[in-house]
Amino acid sequence: MDPELNEIGRQQAVVVAHRLSKEAKPAAIYSSDLKRAAETAEIIAKVCDVSNLVLNEALRERHMGYLQGLKWDDAVNKNPDVFRGFDIFKITEGSDPDSRNQEIPGGGESLNQLTERCVSYLNKIAQEHIGILQT
Template sequence: MDSASSPEDLPRFAEIVVIRHGETAWNASRILQGHLDPELNEIGRKQAIVVAGRLSKEPKFAAIYSSDLKRAAETANIIADICGLPEVVLDSSLRERHLGDLQGLTLRDSAKLKPEAYKKFLSSKRDEIPGGGESLDQLNERCVSCMQKIAMKHIGERVIIVTHGGVLRELHGHAVSAQSKDGKIHNTSVNVFLVSECGDWTVKTWGDISHLQEVGVLTNAFGGDKNSG
């Protein structure tokens, strides 16, 4: 007798499309942003419009959530307008890692001006950064918990989250139970996670920037790599 599961027995899940915010002038100048709040630059706004156009052609989304920092919130509002979503739900738990004494400095300058913080930032030990900065474990705890809560509210639905490169790396690491892939998470890249009602995470799509062929992406911009910020 065929023992295949019926549709009712299959796990149900939320499909969460996680987008990194569009480019900022600070990305282009390779400045560590952290919780500081620069706006999108003109290229970043074009990237947001293009990714929004892509998402508007996909099956309907139930909601959109975003970090409350301007670069993410502006990206999210552009997506919401083009996708016909009524409002963006802002959540500070989706912010980038707080980088303490390094915020507002280039990585090169931080090595000279804040050597202790610089060393902690580059350490593989996931330490807190002097000056009120977070450890990677603290970042992981807040962003993973936030996405899990969002997923449980939207089982059986598709939702969008707009956030930051460092957050995306921690979400990926949680899903695959390993360090995130090498390489850069580009501005407005599309990353898709499936989160089941029993709490299992799967990465369906990672780092897709096929929509940026015409607008382009700054490959040497700061952020989105393993030293994100």
Template sequence: MLGRLPTSTPLPPPPAPPAPSVASLAASLPSPASAVAASRPPGPANFPQIRRVRAPEAAPGMSSSASSAEGYPAAGGDFTEVVIVRHGETSWNASRIIQGHMDAELNDIGRQQAVAVAHRLSREVKAAAIYSSDLKRAAETAQTIARICNLPNVVFDPALRERHIGDLQGMKFQDAATERPEAYKAFMSHKRNQQIPGGGESLDQLSERCVSCLYNIVEKHKGERVIVVSHGGTIRELYRHASPTRPLHGKIHNTSVSVILVSDTTGRCIVKTCGDISHLQEAGAGVLENAFGGDKNSA
């Protein structure tokens, strides 16, 4: 048995979004040292037995600063503030099943997490718009945020989907190496141009579509605050673009909040907050420590 869940089906790949004018400027701009949250690449994957714990203030090596953190430019003027939220927990996260473009829904814990992050964002500066991946786990999280924050309808964009994992989608991670060795080897590869058999994306392809989407959003909301709901792998690629010289430590937990400031004129990015889950602590909620997803092998 491969541990597949038959209730979810893969969706067609998203179209390649057009690159906006700001993106070409941003490509050659390094992120300043003050904009980073970590200094060492993540180590090899390690998946001990899953256990639920109280949410820490932030993942190790990540900033837990509030959105009004001193020393950072605010939204308005030359910067757009992009608040990036990972979707809530799914049963597939809990079972360490590779999701990719498979369309799993939130579980009860995930819905509670979505409410917690929504209440947090409702107490902050109101966003002008909310964007989301069109996969169900992100869409439901975004709709909960929009309802509680009294925001306009969610704008769904397939460019914000998780990485397509090809032949591994729907499999338990523990089965992947033996059942689909070639796809597993490609998935675990450090080569950024390595595609995954079965239609899977390379990391470079994932980065190209989600970073382009980021700048498209910035073009539409210059100087404003916007919320983006997406997935662990996608968020890590957005962080990598914003902070190319200082790779990310730790895990992007379900409903964690990351904030990237993007210059409206130069495309320069500043990481203001990364992986903050203090709202889960305040709500008395838990996270799945070491569940699959949200680390460097997120899917």
């Protein structure tokens, strides 16, 4: 899903931006490329006077497959056979280690896929900024 920020979200982004503007100026701002995240990042970048704004799909939230945009009960009611025995909420500490590899039906990401995607990109960002310190 890719909704735009609503007016409350814009107001909240401005409040956060003003708070962050009192901190050390970052070398860059990285965000998901989805509309609401990108707009939030743009507001923060403008208020904080940061010109290096990077939007990247690697920072998107987890792809939820058939669940994308649906509440759990709605997804189960829509596709009961697909979700029988599948519960994304049972993946907790101490659960079956293979459960982190369980993809969400309909092309959704497993927790391991999500972790790999995000951590890989965050490591890339860290490598790009080694030794950079701005105040």
